[in-house]
Each structure stands twice: as structure tokens, then as C-alpha cells.
Amino acid sequence: MSADWTSAIDRARAHAPFLANALDRLPAVTELLQAGDSQAALALARKAGKGVADTASALRREKQALGLALAIGDLAGAFPLLEVTGALSAFADRALDTAIVAGIRRRVPDYDPAEPKGFFALALGKHGAGELNYSSDIDPILLFDPKLLPRRERDEPGEAAQRIARAVVEILSHVGHEGYVFRVDLRLRPASEVSPLAIPVEGALSHYESSALTWERAAFIRARSCAGDVAAGEAFLAAIRPFVWRRSLDFGAIAEIGRLTAQIRASTRGSPQVGPGFDLKKGRGGIREIEFYAQTHQLIHGGRHPALRLRGTRATLDALAEAGLVPAEEARLLGEHYDRLRTIEHRLQMQHDQQTHSLPKTAEGIEAVARLDGMASGQALLDELTAITEAVGERYDTLIMANTPTGAVAVPDQSTMPEDLEALGFADPAAVAQRIEGWLGGKVRALRSDAARAAFVAIAPDLLAALAAAPEPDRALARWEQLLGNLPSAINLFNLLQARPALIEMLARILGLAPPLADALARRADLLDPLIDASAFDLPGSVAELVAELTRFEAGDDYERKLDAVRRKVGELRFKLGVQLIEGANDPVAIGHALARIAEAALVVLTDATAEEFEGTHGHIAQSEMLILGLGRMGGGVLTHASDLDLVYLFSGDFRRESDGRRPLGATHYYNRLSQRAISALSVATAQGALFEVDTRLRPSGEQGPPAASLESFETYQREQAWTWEHMALCRARPLYGSPEGRAALAAVVHAVLTAPRDADKLRADVLEMREKMARHKPPGGPLDVKLMRGGLVDLEFIVHFIQLRERGPGLDPDLGEAVRGLAAAGLVDAPLVEAHDALTRLLVAGRLLAPDAQVPGPAARLALVRACGYGDWEALETGLATARRHIADAWRAAFDETLEIDA
Numbered sequence: 001m002s003a004d005w006t007s008a009i010d011r012a013r014a015h016a017p018f019l020a021n022a023l024d025r026l027p028a029v030t031e032l033l034q035a036g037d038s039q040a041a042l043a044l045a046r047k048a049g050k051g052v053a054d055t056a057s058a059l060r061r062e063k064q065a066l067g068l069a070l071a072i073g074d075l076a077g078a079f080p081l082l083e084v085t086g087a088l089s090a091f092a093d094r095a096l097d098t099a100i101v102a103g104i105r106r107r108v109p110d111y112d113p114a115e116p117k118g119f120f121a122l123a124l125g126k127h128g129a130g131e132l133n134y135s136s137d138i139d140p141i142l143l144f145d146p147k148l149l150p151r152r153e154r155d156e157p158g159e160a161a162q163r164i165a166r167a168v169v170e171i172l173s174h175v176g177h178e179g180y181v182f183r184v185d186l187r188l189r190p191a192s193e194v195s196p197l198a199i200p201v202e203g204a205l206s207h208y209e210s211s212a213l214t215w216e217r218a219a220f221i222r223a224r225s226c227a228g229d230v231a232a233g234e235a236f237l238a239a240i241r242p243f244v245w246r247r248s249l250d251f252g253a254i255a256e257i258g259r260l261t262a263q264i265r266a267s268t269r270g271s272p273q274v275g276p277g278f279d280l281k282k283g284r285g286g287i288r289e290i291e292f293y294a295q296t297h298q299l300i301h302g303g304r305h306p307a308l309r310l311r312g313t314r315a316t317l318d319a320l321a322e323a324g325l326v327p328a329e330e331a332r333l334l335g336e337h338y339d340r341l342r343t344i345e346h347r348l349q350m351q352h353d354q355q356t357h358s359l360p361k362t363a364e365g366i367e368a369v370a371r372l373d374g375m376a377s378g379q380a381l382l383d384e385l386t387a388i389t390e391a392v393g394e395r396y397d398t399l400i401m402a403n404t405p406t407g408a409v410a411v412p413d414q415s416t417m418p419e420d421l422e423a424l425g426f427a428d429p430a431a432v433a434q435r436i437e438g439w440l441g442g443k444v445r446a447l448r449s450d451a452a453r454a455a456f457v458a459i460a461p462d463l464l465a466a467l468a469a470a471p472e473p474d475r476a477l478a479r480w481e482q483l484l485g486n487l488p489s490a491i492n493l494f495n496l497l498q499a500r501p502a503l504i505e506m507l508a509r510i511l512g513l514a515p516p517l518a519d520a521l522a523r524r525a526d527l528l529d530p531l532i533d534a535s536a537f538d539l540p541g542s543v544a545e546l547v548a549e550l551t552r553f554e555a556g557d558d559y560e561r562k563l564d565a566v567r568r569k570v571g572e573l574r575f576k577l578g579v580q581l582i583e584g585a586n587d588p589v590a591i592g593h594a595l596a597r598i599a600e601a602a603l604v605v606l607t608d609a610t611a612e613e614f615e616g617t618h619g620h621i622a623q624s625e626m627l628i629l630g631l632g633r634m635g636g637g638v639l640t641h642a643s644d645l646d647l648v649y650l651f652s653g654d655f656r657r658e659s660d661g662r663r664p665l666g667a668t669h670y671y672n673r674l675s676q677r678a679i680s681a682l683s684v685a686t687a688q689g690a691l692f693e694v695d696t697r698l699r700p701s702g703e704q705g706p707p708a709a710s711l712e713s714f715e716t717y718q719r720e721q722a723w724t725w726e727h728m729a730l731c732r733a734r735p736l737y738g739s740p741e742g743r744a745a746l747a748a749v750v751h752a753v754l755t756a757p758r759d760a761d762k763l764r765a766d767v768l769e770m771r772e773k774m775a776r777h778k779p780p781g782g783p784l785d786v787k788l789m790r791g792g793l794v795d796l797e798f799i800v801h802f803i804q805l806r807e808r809g810p811g812l813d814p815d816l817g818e819a820v821r822g823l824a825a826a827g828l829v830d831a832p833l834v835e836a837h838d839a840l841t842r843l844l845v846a847g848r849l850l851a852p853d854a855q856v857p858g859p860a861a862r863l864a865l866v867r868a869c870g871y872g873d874w875e876a877l878e879t880g881l882a883t884a885r886r887h888i889a890d891a892w893r894a895a896f897d898e899t900l901e902i903d904a
Helices: 004-014 018-027 027-032 038-046 053-074 082-105 125-129 157-173 200-209 214-220 228-241 252-267 287-301 311-322 328-352 361-372 378-405 417-424 429-443 452-468 473-486 493-497 504-514 515-523 527-534 543-550 558-582 586-618 632-636 667-683 711-720 725-729 738-756 761-776 793-807 817-826 831-849 859-869 874-896
Strands: 119-124 142-143 199-200 226-227 626-631 644-649 708-710 733-739
Touching: 004 027, 004 053, 004 361, 004 733, 018 027, 018 053, 018 328, 027 038, 027 053, 038 053, 038 361, 053 082, 053 157, 053 328, 082 119, 082 125, 082 157, 082 226, 082 328, 119 125, 119 157, 119 228, 119 831, 125 226, 142 157, 142 200, 142 228, 142 287, 157 199, 199 200, 199 287, 199 452, 200 228, 214 287, 226 228, 226 738, 287 311, 287 328, 287 378, 311 328, 311 515, 328 361, 328 378, 417 429, 417 452, 429 452, 429 473, 429 793, 473 504, 473 515, 473 793, 493 504, 493 527, 504 515, 504 527, 504 558, 515 527, 515 558, 515 831, 527 558, 543 558, 543 586, 558 586, 558 831, 558 859, 586 626, 586 632, 586 644, 586 831, 626 632, 626 667, 626 738, 632 644, 632 733, 632 817, 644 667, 667 708, 708 711, 711 725, 711 738, 725 761, 725 793, 733 738, 761 793, 761 874, 793 831, 793 874, 817 831, 831 859, 831 874, 859 874
Parallel strands: 142 199, 644 708
Antiparallel strands: 119 142, 119 226, 626 644, 626 733
């Protein structure tokens, strides 16, 4: 639709006294608007204060002219909403910056604004979001660095900063014959009732790290460094990022927002329904509720989804839909309603240049607003607003009510507690009651605050019922107690469980069934957070997709933060896969493949980050690179939750070369140090825990040698010195890291070694000797040790690798399952061996979680193991295990002409 400048000016003159007056006072701007030259009108408006000596007067004139040009362009349909609010916000930035410079120059006349330092303003609210109204207040926070603040030598920094702050408020807020620039509201600063107008940076940091409230977190979602020493402001915002964007899901934020909403609705003057006096901003279904809708989701999810860390309301709604956190249609509808409400709000403010959000109290006034907007009547406006606010209010109420508990169920008093606990099924209810009394009595740090105890009381009945119904209730209760004991604060966990009751039962199953997951949860309660997502039971994507996910680092993250970010994300992914095993959501073989993809992606990302950090000091080595070869289960691409990573670190190129950094190293020294750091990145525990145990004992130099070898020496060793067992290990070798060309060269070396001619009789003798030694030194750990038991996976590996090396080609695949399939297709093993492999691998992957000691677990864990492996009952699982072992024994006899005693 083309802009209608004539109609816009006519409507402004007829229904907006403030604009009518401005049209008469600014004829040059008016003439350009009448001609439809919007850009020229804006350019002229921005020069309206040029040459005016008084700072405040110059800013007032610019604001008036700019406001007129934007308003007429808005009414004409030439400027979309975000262009209007963006231009007003940009002017507020300039005005604040100009006022800060003027305030500093009152005491330091030679201050150079080209190099700002020591004093800055943060824009919050609509100003921070770039969505400022025609007649908005601005709500900055003024901060200063005492060491850098420009001041006279005799001035004390704190007092000098207050003088600057008072000057800023005076310049912008003073009302003269030309009006004012902005009303400045400094009440969003820390402890505004007692603090000075400008806050020292360290004091502000201390506040936000220790005592700030939820509403302050919400305010900082839209915070932006906008004036003065902008770089210092950006550094400050980076420093408080953990305060705003919490890594744990925070469903307590919903309760806080819900209470704030109730207070706003209760205190809002005017009609509670759309009609004369209705407040478009604070009324039910109004502007504030759409903003709160977006911000509430940001507070909950923004710590885990950096893509949600946006300032604009519309952009945030779109991002929430893109992330699948809200329905796309709901985000679209709320966004369109937001724009329309903001547009009507602007019409109200255009009329008299007043900071109002309420409809007029008379029918005539409402009619004037409607006509200014171009609508047919005041009733048409009321009808539209009624439909909008009803739709918004319903959706906002659903969000708040669905996630805010309506009441708490108290823990029974001590006189009745044992009886109630006995009814739940606890074997020793008196002992359980005593433990709970101890928790609430201060023995558990996470339950010492009133808020924490109240939050626990709200979930206690459901939690205790779930723990009592869990497999092995006493063990589940003990692990819950361990989890509580490890938490500095449990409020977020309690709020999450209160908001998502289904998680309580899942938590109880985790605590009762899977010791490794329970231990991980005791260290990191936030591992539950991803389970609320609809994708919690989806398998992760490809290695490339996982690499992209793991490299979503935040701006400014250093090496250590990157390592911690990867550890956190990998921990979450592995935990989700563990829960999938418990719940029987996916085939354990598929989960084993997924665990390997996660490990490979983590290896790539952490090695890249380590190499980048290392190269900053030592530089590169020309025509050379590091390569990593995976062996064992990592090479085969199927891991369990307990798997080590068997890795060999190599490097290509001339070992006599030297790196080109400021601290050069010879190639061998360079790659050995780099590989040591890369291994540490994967294996050394930090505050976020460790990722993997790394085993490099299969390197050519052995356990005591340096970790990295040249590709040339590796090839020579494998061809001339390696033992048969080392060639068997190479049957499961897979290049994991390096350029495509480097990995291809390494794969070619491996293939050449594996397909080299060899004596079949010697090969058979070596294989049997090695398996006999292994059986003596590494007996099975229990009746479910499907790896080491005779007729288990190790025997299957020996059969497969013997045939692969003997036949020099068929079935050469590092994935043991694919290798068995390849050999079966070539007629070299019987088809049932494929089923045997899959059955044992399922039991291995699931058993590492549900029976980590390889002993037969309790009834509930047996049932989970049965479900995970696809059997009907425990007897069917035992039958399946025995059948698989017989198939492997048959294959052993066919391969080696020797009987395998599988019952030993």
C-alpha cells in the first residue's frame, strides 16, 4: 500500500493537537512531508538542533522535528512500526550520550568524547529493545569506573559521578518553553531507594551476583550499552550474563512473573475490560502481557538456547517458534497483536505528547483516536481491541496458570508422618520420617532458606509417592538425599518438578534403576532440564550436526569456557540417551551409535579448540597436521555409557620441520605437546566434570612412549614390527580427526596393513594364544558380562578379525556389526551370527547402565533391561543370551576347529 501523505496530515490536524501545532511551527519539515519526501524530512529533523549552543535546547528541537516527521510518516503508512521505534531509540542513545559529554565537560572542559571512558549508560526496557514510544520515559542505569572517570584532580570519584548523573537528568528532563527531551527514570538501578544516581561498576556487579531479584533479570533481557563508554558497558553486560541467562531451567521465574502480573492487573486504574479508560499497556491482554510472555520463556530457556537472547519482542516470539518452544501460530498471532497494540498506543501519545497508554474516558475522545488511525469509528476500534486483548489474555493466562502452582500440599506433621509414609509403601517409615525431618531441620544446605523449604513442601507428597513406588525405594531415597546434599540451592530443581510433575516419576526411576545416571544427576541436577523438551527421546543427529551444536559458543568465550560448554552439552546428551535406555525409547544399538557420534563430535570440537589455543603461542607447521585414529568401540562407532576412547595420535609431514609461532617447536615436540593437551581436554575433570577416559596404550611406542607419532613411523611400525593382536585392533580402526586428505591417507595405510599377505596357520596360532591369555587374566565380571564371557563379544571379535585378516578384504568394516554382516554376505560366517552380535550388543549397552557390575539386578532393573533389549520377560532374555552364545561357539568351531566351552 502506497503512503497517503495528504490524508495523514489532514488527520493529524483534525485529531492530534500536538501534531497540528508542530506542523505549524516546523514549516520546512511540513513542506517536505506534504511532498512525500520522508527521508529528506527525517534528515532535516536530525539537523534541527544544529548550531544551538545550549545542549538541552538543541536536543529538544531535534526531538520535536524528528517526532513530527516520524508521526506523519507513521500515519501515512510510510514507516513500519520497528522503523519508528528504532529511530526514536537511536535518538535516545544520541541524547544520552550528548548529555553525558555535557555533564563531564562541566568539570573537565577538555574531555574528548571521541575516546569515552569511565562513565556509561545502559538502556533498559523499550529503549534497550530499540522499541521506544513517542512519549516514553527512558530507564537507564548509569554506571562509572572510579579509576577511569574523567574528573578534576581534587574531585572524589563518587561525587564526580553524581554530578554527571544529575547533569544528565537535568539536561534531558527539564521542561522549558520548548518542552523537554525525555523523562528520565533511574529507579531500575540497584537498590534505587538508597543508592546514588550513578553506581560504581564493582558495586553493581556485586548486587547482580548476590541479591538481585527476578524482575531485574527480566529487565536485563533487553539491556543494551547505549551511551558514554559503550565498550565498558558491553563488558559489564558480559560479566553479568550468568545472572541473566541461567544455565538451569528456571520455572520459578513463571511464578514470579505471575505474581507481578497479578499485582499489575490489580493496581491498574481504569476499566478492567476494553472501554473508556482501558490501559493498553497494563490491562489484561495488553502490551505488557505479550512482553512478559516472551520474556518468561526467555528467562526459562535463554540460558540453554542462546538464539533466544534477543531484545525485540517480535524477534523473540519468532525465535521461540523457530526453537519449537511455542506454537508457530501462537507466536505469529501474538506478534501481530503486539504490533497493533503498539500502533494504537502511539496514536494516543501523538495527540497531546503525553505518556499515556489508556484510551480516552469519553466516547468523543475514543472517536478521535480511531479517526486519527484511519478507522471508521470509535466502536470499530473498541471491537478490534476487545478481540485482540481477549486472544492475548487467554494465551497469557494459560502460560501462567499451567506453570504456576495454585497451592502447596504441606508435608504431614511429625506425629502422622510415619503412618503416611507406611501407606506409601516405605519399609521403615519411621526412619524415612526422621531423614525428612533432618532435611527440613537444616542438615541439608539446599533446604536452609524459607523459600527452599516452601518449594520442597509443594512437591513433597508427589515426590515421596514416586520414590516409594520406585524400584528399590530405599536406594532411590538415598540417592535423592545425595542429590540434595550436593546442591548449593535446590529451588530451581523444586520449581522444575512442580511445573512438570511427570518428571518426578521419571526422576524416581532414574534414581532407582541406573546408578551411573543417578551419580551424574547428583553432580548436576540441571541434567533434568532437557527432559522437558519434546525432543528428549529423539536420537541426536549426524556428527556434523553435533559439531555445529557443540560449537555454539557465546561471544567472548575463552578456551576454558569452551571446554566447559562442550562438557555441559555432552553431559546432557549422554544423560538423555541414558534415560532413553531406561524408558525403552530406542534400540540400544542405535543409542550406542549415537553415543559414538557424540564422542566423535566432542573430540573434533575440543581438538579444534585446543589446536587454536596452542597455535596462538607456537604457530603452525607447514604441510603438516595432526591426525587421530579411533580403535576399539570408538573406532567401531558403538559406545556404551562406560566406554573408554581408544585413540592413537599421529601427525603427517616432515618430522624435521619447525613451527612458525613466537615460541617455535620441532614437529615431534610440537605434536606430542598438542596431543597431550587434546587428551586433557577430553579427559581432565573440571567444575563441569570429565567427559571420557582416554586410552592411548595402542600407540606404536607403547604405554611409556610419547603420545604422538609420525604417520610415516606408524606405517613402518605396522608393516615391520606390530604383533598380530595389533593388526587385529586395526580391524576396528577409523580415522576421526584431520583434513579429508589426511584421513584418507591414514585410512589407506590401515587398509594396506590389513590386506597384506600373512601365514594363515601362524595367524590362527597367534589369535588362539592371545585369547587364551586374555581369558586367564580378564575373566568375566558376572553372569551379565556379555563382553568377556566365553561365547561373548570378545570371542565374536576374535572370530571376525581372524577371518578379516585371513581373507584380506571381505567384511573389512570397523563397525563390528557391519563386519559380521559383510562376512555373512560373503558366505564366510553363518547368518545367525548377525543376530548374535545384535543381541549381545543390546545387552552390553543397556547393561552398562542398568547392571553396571554385570550381576543380575533387582526385579525392576531386570524389567527395564528386558524392555530395553526387546524381550517379553527375563526368561526370554536369558534364552536369547544363551542362543547368541551358542551361535558364537558354533562360529568359533567353524573358524578355529576348536570347541568353545561356553558354560565354563
